[in-house]
Amino acid sequence: MRRSLPSPHLLASALALALLSPTAFANDAGATDLDAVVVTASPLKGNAESVATPVEVLYGEALDRTKAGTLGETIAKLPGVQTTYFGTGVGRPIIRGQEGPRVQVLSGGIGSMDASTVSADHAVSIEPFLADQIEVLKGPATLLFGSGAIGGAVNVVDGRLADTIPDEPLSGRAEVRGNTVNDERSGMFRLDGVNGNWVLHVDGLVRNTHDYDIPGVAALHDDHEEDGDHDDHEEEEQPNGILPNSSVRTRAGAIGATWLGEGGYFGLAASTYRTNYGIPSGAHVHGDDDHDHDDDDDDHDEEGHEEEGPVRIDMVQNRLDLKAGIYDPVSFLQSINLRAAWNDYEHVELEDGLPATRFTNKGYDARLEAVQKDRNGWRGAFGLQFGSTDFGAVGEEAFVPSTTTDNLGVFVVQEKDFGPWKLELGGRYDHVELRPEGRASRDFDAINLSAAAIWRLSDGFDLRFGLDRSERAPTNEELFAGGTHVATQSIEIGDEALDTEKGARAEIGAHWHTDRVDLKLALYRTEFSDFIYLADTDVEEEGFPVRLWTQSDATFTGAEAEAKIRLADSASGAWDLRLFGDYVRAKLDGSGTRTVAFEVPHGDHAHGYEAEIAQGGYLPRIAPMRFGADLGWSLGGWRASVGAVRYSKQDDVAQNEEPSDGYTLVDAHLAYRWDRTASSWEVFLDGSNLTDEEARPHTSLLRDYAPLPGRGVAFGIRAYF
Structure with missing residues (x-):
């Protein structure tokens, strides 16, 4: 019998009713003052609670406790946020079921400019261990960052370019750690020095891990194998308790200098990020050599599709960041700010140690914004964003052509308080042009409009509303793909006739804060027209399924x-409970099928096909519903917590997609911190997947080949000075 998941309304209502006891909220006037954590992604730089658009900020002890080897894993326990998974070297954020080119990843407000949106096995080139805080903007962030943020944005603030002069002439932090699940050995440091009006910065990180431990074997057994359909050959024995070729080696570092004066500021930073990670066996294969080919001239390709050995990705990104600004340049402006970055990115896919395919991405991104002074109660900013990237792909797995992408955007945001109401309005126009090598160029216009409001019903309770109309230009992969995409184990065919993707979002939320409880709820709905997705055709070529980029x-x-509940604060310590849950349902609005004719490139010619494309049903790899709880304790320098997250079975699946089982991940943390005259020290133990459960995320393309790591204990020491 098919199990139906509760509606989002029931999920929110159930959690709210469980927490909103009359005694918990009796003292509304005693609402807790929240930390004024500045959201740097916004030109108006309000704190996290005062911004009407949905935003989460991870910083301080919470960030230290959740930092992981990938950005997606670091923020994956925030409500509405999960992560992709392609081994421990790759994890890109998923926000409310949307990922890839719909979620913009930024460093200091400027795009990462890597190749992580092109393929699921490409890592994000940002090191979360060097972050000061991470800001997650949920829902369209297109007003701030352009059409690539139609589903949200993640901004990593690393402090390489300073905003203020530190209180101490020399400050910093350092950490060394290990982990039992993969024999990790990592170390990082950061130093900030002051010389007059200059703030100097240097940081660095080294991470080495071995193949990680797993419960049981890596690959799932197919039903047909269990039925004896493959009795004619002996099944290859799998390693037990370890995932081969899952090790990671990472190096990162930066130097920066910022001059902060009374009339303005200027800063420049140079950074590098280098990582070498393995693609778990079974995920990166070249096809089925036993497949019968229709053409005799295909025979010469057989040997080329034989996997020679393990596949690793060797990535290098070098980057220059610049920021500058002038205060009070004219009578009606508070400041003019420039933020820009130049990027040189390359990664090489190595097969048995030999280069096979090379991806590059070189370019720049710049943002010029003017922040206005208050005028009749209106606060706001307007500006210009422009950039250009040259993406290159050379090698046997280069399924997309080299493409130059230029973008130009203009934007304005305004906000005003009307008594108990706060209103935020904004608009943006973008022009995007893609010029692929050897093909006709395409250009797109995207218009984005947004309105959000906070209705403060009391000091501790407010309602929040949001309406957005957003548009996204197609990417070069969606438009021009034409070949074998090994990471998805399919042949992808783009559609050069794709139109701009459009979304309309409505959201309602509530925030309630008292001396004992902080509660946040949100319900949202986004209706897309011309949503771009990868559709199965039920056609195979050279053993690979053929998938088409299409719209519906x-x-x-x-x-x-x-909900965060302060249970007690007594001589036995302070006890806190955190509960959270999220759910998303994503469906195509149509029904039936339509016939599509397409060609699959094959050497110097192409094979023609027709296929019936489903117009309805669920979208693939949508994050399952989950519930989580964390119980925390602190006393003096001690702090500890234990928690669990239940990921439900996902059986709302796309055509030709298999359901995934649910699982529960249990973790625990223990730390002791002591202060000295000029420094603080902390030792810690962080346990993950303590029940050693086999977990295969539905959001992962590798769930049939690579489960999540088994039981692990991270340990180390941190220093702050």
Whole structure:
């Protein structure tokens, strides 16, 4: 019998009713003052609670406790946020069911400019261990960052270019750690020095891990194998308790200098990020050599599709960041700010140690914004963003052509308080042009409009509303793909006639804060027209399924809730409970099928096909519903917590997609911190997957080949000075 998941309304209501006891909120006037954590991604730089658009900020002890080897894993326990998974070297954020080119990843407000949106096995070139805080903007962030943020944005703030002069002439932090699950040995440091008006910065990180431990074997057994359909050959024995070729080696570092004066500021930073990670066996294969080919001239390709050995990705990114600004340049402006970055990115896919395919991405991104002074109660900013990237792909697995992408955007944001109401308005126009090598160029216009409001019903309770109309230009992969995409184990065919993707979002939320409880709820719905997705054709070529990039209307509906409860504060310590849950449902709006004719490139010619494309059903790899709880304790320098997250079975699946089982991940943390005259020290133990459960995320393309790591204990020491 098929199990139906609760509606998002029921999810939010159930969690709210469980927490909103009359005694918990009796003292509304005693609402807790929240930390004024500045959201640097916004030109108006409000704190996290005062911004009407949905945002989460991870910083301080919470960030230290959740930092992981990938950005996606670091923020994956925030409500509405999960992560992709392609081994421990790759994890890109998923926000409310949307990922890839719909979620913009930024460093200091400027795009990462890597190749992580092109393929699921490409890592994000940002090191979360060097972050000061991480800002997650949920829902369209297109007003701030352009059409690539139609589903949200993640901004990593690393402090390489200073905003203020530190209080101490020399400050910093350092950490060394290990982990039992993969024999990790990592170390990082950061130093900030002051010389007059200059703030100097240097940081660095080294991480080495071995193949990680897993419960059981890596690959799932197919049903047909269990039925004896493959009795004619002996099944290859799998390693037990370890995932081969899952090790990671990472190096990162930066130097920066910022001059902060009374009339303005200027800063420049140079950074590098280098990582070498393995693609777990079974995920990166060249096809089925036993497949019968229709043409005799295909025979010469057989040997080329034989996997020679393990596949690793060797990535290098070098980057220059610049920021400058002038205060009070004219009578009606508070400041003019420039933020820019130049990027040189390359990664090489190595097969048995030999280069096979090379991806490059070189270019720049710049943002010029003017922040206005208050005028009749209106606060706001307007500006210009422009950039250009040259993406290159050379080698046997280069399934997309080399493409130059130019973008130009203009934007304005405004906000005003009307008594108990706060209103935020904004608009942006973008022009995007893609010029692929050897093909006709395409250009797109995207218009984005947004309105959000906070209705403060009391000091501790407010309602939040949001309406957005957003547009996204197609990417070069969606437009021009034409070959074998090994990471997805398919042949992808783009559509050069794709139109701009459009979304309309409505959201309602509530924030309630008292001396004992902080509660946040949100319900949202986004209706897309011309939603771009990868459709199965039920056609195979050289053993690979053929998938087409196509468009159809789609709807995302979801809910998320989080409650933080201060249970007690006594001689036995302070006890806190955190509960959270989220759910998203994503479906195509159509029904039936339509016939599509297409060609699959094959050497110097192409094979023609027709296929029936489903117009309805669920979208693939949508994050399952989950509930989580964390119980925390602190006393003096001690702090500890234990928690669990239950990931439900996902059986709302796309055509030709298999359901995934649910699982529960249990973790625990223990730390002791002591202060000295000029420094603080902390030793810690962090346990993950303590029940050693076999976990295969539905959001992962590797769930049939690579489960999540088994039981692990991270340990180390941190220093702050």
